[in-house]
Amino acid sequence: MNILIVGGGGREHAIGKKLLEDNNHFTNLYFYPGNGGTGIIGKNIDGKKTLLELGFFAKKNLIDITIVGSEIFLIEGIVDVFHNFGLKIIGPHCLAAKLEGDRIFAKSFMKKYGIRTPKYNIFSSYQEAIDFLDQCTFSVAIKTNGIAAGKGVILARNKNEAKEALETIMVKKKFGKSGDKVLIEEFLQGKEASIISIFNKKQIFPFLSALDYKKIGENETGMNTGGMGAIVPNPYMTNSIWIDFQKNILEPTLEGLISEKLTFFGFLYFGLMITLNKVYLLEYNTRIGDPEAQTLFPLMKNNFLDVIQSFFVHKKVSLSWKNLCSCCVVLSSKGYPEKYKNGQIIKGLDSLQEPFYIAGAKKEKGKWVTSGGRVINIVGIGNTISEARRKAYDKVKKIQFIDSFFRKDIGLYYN
Template structure:
């Protein structure tokens, strides 16, 4: 069997490792991949458009393609592959708008009664400024486009809010993603991530996760693609799960079916637990990063069989180890803004599994940093505390110039 995985980060390395664990005989292809994926499969080159990738998959008889990165989804890769008659895991373009177009997603939530924070939409900078000047409460400002996961800002006074607005709508720091914005009420509470598999009929949730999005400890500083995660999320009590299923998952499923937004793939619920109620902050239409890296070491089910069963319209379920896991992201100083790459990494060759390469490459038998997030260190244990200690013990074995990581993952 030949499987193509689209993306180049730790998530894609984790997906590939899990598939090989389930069936060592499969041939893995990655685009664009990284230094880690090149060891477990083949990174393909010179296929710069999703149409090129479709031709490659047809020519090379790829059996299944799994989309890791949202970049490909928002270019319509699923529609193109399906037109080629190819099997692909991910949403078609219109369904992917649930992630790529926050205003579209908010409209969907409102239509189907999905509990979400109160919000206002602005297309005009002056009208948004006038609203901010009258509002002294803490708020969240969001670009309409996802801006590589960095388009959400929490502000606690009008001056900070106005500065954020200028960066988005006047200075165009996030390009066209900031042409429209959402100003949302600030909810104090605990965030949770629920990733699920959608088989066109049912949404089957994974274990809960907690993602650490900010660059600084105690959730301070800029948003990143994720600096670590733990599974399960200690705040997802049984009563919260019940509330989530009733007020978010079930109406989401109803809306997806009615609106014909059905697909084989992942749906990610970004949640806020506030005053014993759960609110939906955002959808992603893919498996999360670094949640994927934290979840797969706990998955007992054969992931490849689940994917195949979904295409065969069979019932699917997931079985999990009764353990906890902790992922710590090692990054380059300066991320998520300016950072230096090309630093030699030591200690990686002796590192015990599980770990995943996010932004590193092999050059002349040496590992070299190539991106902002470099390595995902993961460990499991009977408790979060045990998994956390084991993960940070492994972190000590890795060194490179300008290494940075948060020291509070799992606390």
């Protein structure tokens, strides 16, 4: 089979590696734009392409299935374009992608279908948002309406921090048009959880729960990132919380998707907050999470290609997992998620034991060098979170490059 994977990070490398692991002799992989790791297991498509040009490429090269990893392409409408070419593609059409790309759209959907979510207010005026802060008993979460590479959420613990966040988003336009409107949301104290699921237009099939570490600093401090690590399974996702999630979030979500004609073949990610006895939905993503994908795939027993193909024949999916734990640590360039240097030589990568995934690295003149903010995703597998964590950090020690940075507390409190 010829498979095109759209995106250029560790998630896309993980998708490709899983497909090859399951179907090594029957799979030709193409990536756009890809990275140094994807270029080893498949062919990266060179040059900048429009969605139409990607569609022509897929048609010309007899691509059987396209899997979209990056949300940017989904929100721009790649699924609609590929459908017009008569091509099979995994992901939401343009309207359904608004569940991720437009927080106001998503919140309205949640409200309409009684999906439990934190209270919120919407503002398109900076001054009105500032005035609203007088009514707040802090803390609050201030969110851009549009996507911002996973960085468009700022937690404000007091009024000054909230004002600074609003100025950054709405006046300085740090996140561009994504900050034209903001949500000021009730801040809930608790533990986060990520649940990636498969949606086949009729049913939602959830994966194992993951705990994603979003902040750049230890103890979840500092700026939001695309994700600095993850563990699977999430120790806070107890049986009672899982039942609550199914009843108050998953089931009404399915009802709403079908009622609003937002059905698609693809992935649906639930970003959750677990409080003392309830679970709340913070956000939807309409693709596989990163670095959750890198943490989950080593535990998946299923042939992933069979899972994907089941979409198109309306076959029920039965997901199966190894009875193990997984810990992913993200090695990044110092300065990420803001300014950082590329081109630093990476030592130890060629002898690194699997599983690991390239995110922002490439080969130049036979040497691996950094080419992005998040550089390598290193995964440890064990019988417990503690064992998986130890194995991951033992592997981290074997990688060196100038200005490398990683959090030292991934999985630390869950032994």
